[in-house]
Amino acid sequence: MINPKKPKIWYGGDYNPDQWEKPIWDEDIRMFKLAGIDVATLNVFAWAKNQPDEDTYDFGWLDEMMDKLHANGIGVCLATSTAAHPAWMARKYPDVLQVDFHGRKRKFGGRHNSCPNSPTYRKYASRMAEKLAERYKDHPALLIWHINNEYGGAGNCYCDNCEAAFREWARARYGTLDELNRAWNTGFWGHTFHDWEDIVLPSGLSEEWAGANGRTETNFQGISLDYIRFHSDSLLDCYKLEYEAVKKHTPDIPVTTNLMGAFKKLDYHKWAKHMDVVSWDNYPRFDTPHSYTGMMHDLMRGLKDGQPFMLMEQTPSQQNWQPYNSLKRPGVMRLWSYQAVARGADTILFFQLRRSIGACEKYHGAVIEHAGHEHTRVFRECARLGEELGKLGDTLLDARVRAKAAILFDWENWWAVEMSSGPTIALRYVDEAHKFYDALYRLGIAADVVSVEADLSGYDLVIAPVMYMVKQGVADKLEKYVQAGGALITTFFSGIVGESDLVQTGGYPGELRKLLGIWAEEIDALLPSQRNRIVVPDGAPGLRAEYECGMLCDLIHSEGAEVKAVYGDDFYRGMPALTVNKFGAGEAWYLATSPETSFLQDWLSQLCASRGIRPLVRTAPEGVETTLRSKDGQDYLFVLNHNEDAVSVELGDRSGVDLLTGRPIDGGKAELAGRDVWIVKLHS
CATH class of the missing domain: 3.40.50.880 (Class I glutamine amidotransferase (GATase) domain)
Incomplete structure (x- = not known):
């Protein structure tokens, strides 16, 4: 299991008490307990609050919240806060600022706004991670480290630091210019390199241009392909610096960073080798095929040889960045949460626990909506799921998905x-x-x-x-x-x-x-x-x-x-x-x-x-999803009905007991309600 301090499917999500006055904190915790929430992710974007200047570190608010959560039985997924550098850093050390595809130097703003090859960024990010680890290494609330957040979510960097680092990366990969020229086919268009310093980054100023359908076109695929490899490796090096900083003080606390499914910029197979557990953020649209979401869960599970993963983020209802931000219909949040569990998730975590009141995520859903109380549809659905996960306990933890x-x-x-x-x-x-x-x-x-x-x-x-x-x-x-x-x-x-x-x-x-x-x-x-x-x-x-x-x-x-x-x-x-x-x-x-x-x-x-590969159930209509997880010789069959209306499902030669209701499910036809799920503990 991810951490034996919390031997159940973790339930909770991102919490930003640093955005709220203290009187709100106790009310939030009261509602967390009503909803069955037992894990909170803290400190994701609090770097500027924690470090107001180059020499000052102030973790007073975080001390208080860590203690308060622990006193109420809530564990902490502690983030290192390094996904957005403070404004003072950008002013004093402009090397942390990215240069875009067209050669323009960015100013402070947004997030993921740091050059991954900036010596300044690397120094202060790893220092922040180590100070957090030193401070909280023995805190009983600490369950897992969350490094940075959604790496690669901004544009690539084309600054002088990156260009110099790219040359060194290429030298390490190819050894000689002769081998590099062969690999990049530089005889084409007279591109043969005779000095490492002649190599420049492929960008809108050199080999690339914006093509149709959002694609980047290039004259030299070999050069551009290596730049993508290099950029993925550069961000991975930043992650590894923070990983090593926290592991130095907390060798037994697992470490993760939240991935994003089929995110094109980063080679997650390479990243997963340096993660103790894979976690990811799942944000399907209203019309995303359920099979696509299933494939993303399976892709994340497959990164570490089928090891269970963390669902680090999903929305309780609405999400704010898509063209049409539809509500999740009643039952859908619960159903999609169990879809993640069915495919290997050992946590169900949300972004976010309390809805922000300003900036670009104020209309992104939360367990606690702007209404501020528990008398909402979303809260009632979250509380129901929290109760069910509490009853499941550790039954499904570490269970593996079987596929042929x-x-x-x-x-x-x-x-x-x-x-x-x-x-x-x-x-x-x-x-x-x-x-x-x-x-x-x-x-x-x-x-x-x-x-x-x-x-x-x-x-x-x-x-x-x-x-x-x-x-x-x-x-x-x-x-x-x-x-x-x-x-x-x-x-x-x-x-x-x-x-x-x-x-x-x-x-x-x-x-x-x-x-x-x-x-x-x-x-x-x-x-x-x-x-x-x-x-x-x-x-x-x-x-x-x-x-x-x-x-x-x-x-x-x-x-x-x-x-x-x-x-x-x-x-x-x-x-x-x-x-x-x-x-x-x-x-x-x-x-x-x-x-x-x-x-x-x-x-x-x-x-x-x-080939002897058979479906998991005898008959299931369109819109019904099935998976199987196994643990200690016991099989658990998940049957999920994505349809709005009830359907009949026939298990065939399988039978068992639904863990959520205690109802026996035999091999004959049985009715599964719309947007409902069975977790059938199968008879041997």
């Missing part, structure tokens, strides 16, 4: 795919991964979302959508997985480049060619208005005769792979659209185009059945 299918997700591949100068601006890496995840979700089949570094031996099916970049050793790893009996699926635009975004010559899909038993001659990019067809031979079980496809169409030739479907139109009519290659004891599939969603559901249903 996995989707490979790789940040560097994501960067490279969407930085490519072609073949289409319609290609979105996360969307392609979600298409497969959603198909499995609708089939009731669990899937982990894991790194290319993960151990694949426990999976019967591995899906690698758009594996454009094949990293060193990955092709060999996939060959061994399939040879041992696994089934691999990869798709169009795969096996194109290596880690420096240099094309693997000799024919696509490069290093995957032997495994897949194909080679790709050309790649056709279809306009949004254009479609082709996947034509399936008669007799293919569970599949229709044809399906629509589009966006990209690889023109492939079999080199031993069996052709399972072909294109129906255009000059490549009759060429393979879907192939499978027997390789050792397993099989490797190649889907050469982007199909309509029904194809993925039909195809994956048949493929999973052939």
Whole structure:
């Protein structure tokens, strides 16, 4: 469990008493106790309050609040407050200020407004973390450290400090200019570097420009890809400085920082190696597909080999930064909270506990709304959930999600795919991964979302959508997985480049060619208005005769792979659209185009059945989500109804007792109310 001082699913969230007068504090704690709140995150943005000048530190308010919370049975997730530097620091030490994409020096303002390679920022941030650790190392309320907040939430920095650090980063990565010139393909356009000092950051002043659909375009993908790696590493170095500062004094207190799901700027697989527990902030829109939220939970869980994670933030109802800030309908907050628990969360925390009265988050929801009392719909729903989590106790803590299918997700591949100068601006890496995840979700089949570094031996099916970049050793790893009996699926635009975004010559899909038993001659990019067809031979079980496809169409030739479907139109009519290659004891599939969603559901249903991968329940209508967590030999089946109305669910050969109501659930049909959940402790 995250910390044995609090052996239950933690319940609470961000609390900002520093924004309020003291008479409010006692009223807040009274209401926290009514709601079952037992953890508060403090000090997230209090750096300026804690350090009014270079030499003065004042933690009096924090001392008082730590003591007050502990006296009332509430533990503390203590943040280091370093996500926004104080105004005095920006005035006295302008090196902390970022320089933007167009070369303009920022002034003080906003948050995440610090240059990650500023010596001043690094010195004072790590010093603040250490002073907090020295002060509170023995405080009984301290449960976990929360470093900074939502790293990377502002623009990248292009200052002189970053440019100098980028040169050193590149020198460490490549060793010699000859190797750097090779990796960056600098013979193109006469870019060969003869001195490290000649290297400049890729920005709006050099290699990059703002393209369509919010993309950044670049002349040199290799340079820009390395800058993204460097920026992620720079912020990680800042995190590690604070991590080491608090660990020096509190080696047994876990440390985290809140991630943001599929956040493009930071390589979370790399970050997770330096986190004791993964935490993340979940803010779906009113219309976000439930499967997408599920995939984000699974992505976060997969960062540390399936270890349970923290839901660090969600809103009790409304959120304030989206174009249409809809209320969460009655029951939705509770349902979405249990969705997080179902997929591995061991905490349910909110932003925020009391709603702010000013600035840009004053209309962001809170447990205590502007009304200031407990007689609100939101508070009643929060109190109900708090009571239920209290009754669950430690039953689900450390329970693991079990899946026989996995989707490979790789940040560097994501960067490279969407930085490519072609073949289409319609290609979105996360969307392609979600298409497969959603198909499995609708089939009731669990899937982990894991790194290319993960151990694949426990999976019967591995899906690698758009594996454009094949990293060193990955092709060999996939060959061994399939040879041992696994089934691999990869798709169009795969096996194109290596880690420096240099094309693997000799024919696509490069290093995957032997495994897949194909080679790709050309790649056709279809306009949004254009479609082709996947034509399936008669007799293919569970599949229709044809399906629509589009966006990209690889023109492939079999080199031993069996052709399972072909294109129906255009000059490549009759060429393979879907192939499978027997390789050792397993099989490797190649889907050469982007199909309509029904194809993925039909195809994956048949493929999973052939691999012995079955849905968790016998029948569940659209909008019903199922997952399974296991602990000490006991299985817990979660069934969540995202529909507004009641539905009938049939568990099949499973039965048990719902932990929330004590009601027996047998294998026959049973009614699950709208926006309700079962947590079924299954009979063995």
